[in-house]
Amino acid sequence: MSDRIEWHGNWCIEVAPTPAAVILFGAGGDLAKRKLFPSLYELYKGNLLHPDSRIACCVRSAEGFAVKVRAALPDTAPDRRDEFLTLLDPVAGDYRSDGFFQRLAEYLADVDRRASAMPRNRLFYLAIPPDAAAGTVAFLDRAGLLREAEDEGQPWRHVVFEKPFGRDLASSRELDRTLHRYLKESQIYRIDHYLGKETVQNISILRFANTVFEPVWNRHYVDHVQITMAESIGVEHRAGYYETSGLLRDMFQNHMLEMLSLAAMEMPNSNDPDAMRDEQRKVIDAIRRPEGDTLFRDFVRGQYAAGNGMAAYREEPGVPPDSMVETYTAARLFIDNWRWRDVPFYIRSGKRMTARNSEIAVVFKHIPHSLFLPVKARDISADTLVMHVQPEEGMDLTIQAKHPGPRLCMGPMTLHFHYSELGCDPAVTDAYARLLLDAMLGDPTLFMRSDLITSGWELFTPVLEAWERHPERAPLHFYAAGSEGPAAADQLLRADGSREWRPVAGK
Secondary structure (H helix, E strand, O other): OOOOEEEEOOEEEEOOOOOEEEEEEOOOOHHHHHHHHHHHHHHHHOOOOOOOOEEEEEEOOOOOHHHHHHHHOOOOOHHHHHHHHOOEEEEEOOOOOHHHHHHHHHHHHHHHHHOOOOOOEEEEEEOOOHHHHHHHHHHHHHOOOOOOOOOOOOOOEEEEEEOOOOOOHHHHHHHHHHHHHHOOHHHEEEEOHHHHOHHHHHHHHHHHOOOOOHHHOOOOOEEEEEEEEEOOOOOOOOHHHHHHHOHHHHHHHHHHHHHHHHHHOOOOOOOOHHHHHHHHHHHHHHEOOOOOOHHHHOEEEEEEEOEOOEOOHHHOOOOOOOOOOOOEEEEEEEEOOOOOOOOEEEEEEEOOEOOOEEEEEEEEOOOOOOOOOOOOHHHOOOOEEEEEEEOOOEEEEEEEEEOOOOOOOEEEEEEEEEHHHHOOOHHHHOHHHHHHHHHHHOOOOOOEOHHHHHHHHHHHHHHHHHHHHOHHHOOEEEEEOOEOOOHHHHHHHHOOOOOOOOOOOOO
16 A cells, blocks of 8 residues: 555555546536535545546536536635636537547547646546446447556556446346456446445454454354444435335445445455455355245345325335335345354345434343342343444444442443544545545455455345245335334344344434
8 A cells, every 4th residue: 555645644645646537427417416526626625636637527418517516516615616627628418429439539639638748547437327337338448448558557447337236146247248348357446435434444454453353353252243224314316216126236235245244354365455355255155145934034125104204115206106115124144154153144224214324233242140240141231343334434332331439330331433523634534535536546445346246146136036036925014214114124133032223323
């Protein structure tokens, strides 16, 4: 990592990439407005975007484009905002025509002619529907815009893809074959914004840079692990997509498995991106494949009904009144390796829940014997380490301690910190900004490799197929909007003893 950071005392500062042309497809869309333009702007303000870079904004029409981008940016530094806007060039036209890509090639050639002698790299960001991505790559290839020289130090061509990466194992493999006709794996950056969050990145540092955790991070001391990704919002404007996807496809094969693999993997032999992802792959491959009754017994499907003044999923615009699509899924998984054998990993995700909260909770085993009679060992709360991913990034460690006073009274005490309390520069803490910077620096560590995606679909495609073949064995459990989810999910934990889900709000 020494080639991408500079040390100033105890602080490491990111090095800005060399000049690059960022070509943003879908520049007029919602993702660009909410995330990409603000993130690029934050990188610019933090001096992490080379001043000689250009941003080509591919849109259907350039009319009113500059006004819309200006409105999407914070106005706390008007002068810097105006400077940033001068880097943007709208390129208007129909993405489905060779003529558009020829005009794009001419624009980029002109940018190169006007540039300094430094290498001119290109980052193509496809903020477009997934079914249009493969066709766009084919157009880029025909226009000669994806070719890289083999010599080291020559300009690179990176392409960033948004999820989903297929909808099952077969479609994922077909998409992978299509992309590799035009691109090397080293050119493909499959983005998942969860991997850009500080807490997710900090998991490996917490585990492998602190001797206090590694000795107890295994089946001898960990009782179980809970991974929660809850949203308080409903399906919002995504009904069309959600009706063809559902919660398991939308969240489990990517976000959930990524967090699980980071929490459970072995220490890589180096910080090389492929060494890190090799260990993630081993964890996913070691997850016990559900089959037979476990396809139904270890998974719970739910859908939010009306409640707490909020409409049901079936009442959302664009949703059929008899929809059987799940908006909640919970699962119990086991990792069959030496470290985690027989330790359950309970994972859940849902919409319209009590609160927005994403976390990984490592729940340690109860003490074997209590010295503090009449309190029994089983009645003493288990020590718990919680890594908060959103909305408040940080971590809590809950242990037992004595309450102040003359009597020997004990109870849980929580040690915590939040990244927001550290005064971090938002240019390097925003998830999309982090990942855009990594893509420009050529660091794929936080991007999904093709074999990881395949392993995820190998795990969950049989579940999806079983649900479709035997809907009577995978009933849809309804839960009130604004609640903790369906009661049926509680049985996943209670079937193993006295375990319970942590409250969604994290209290």
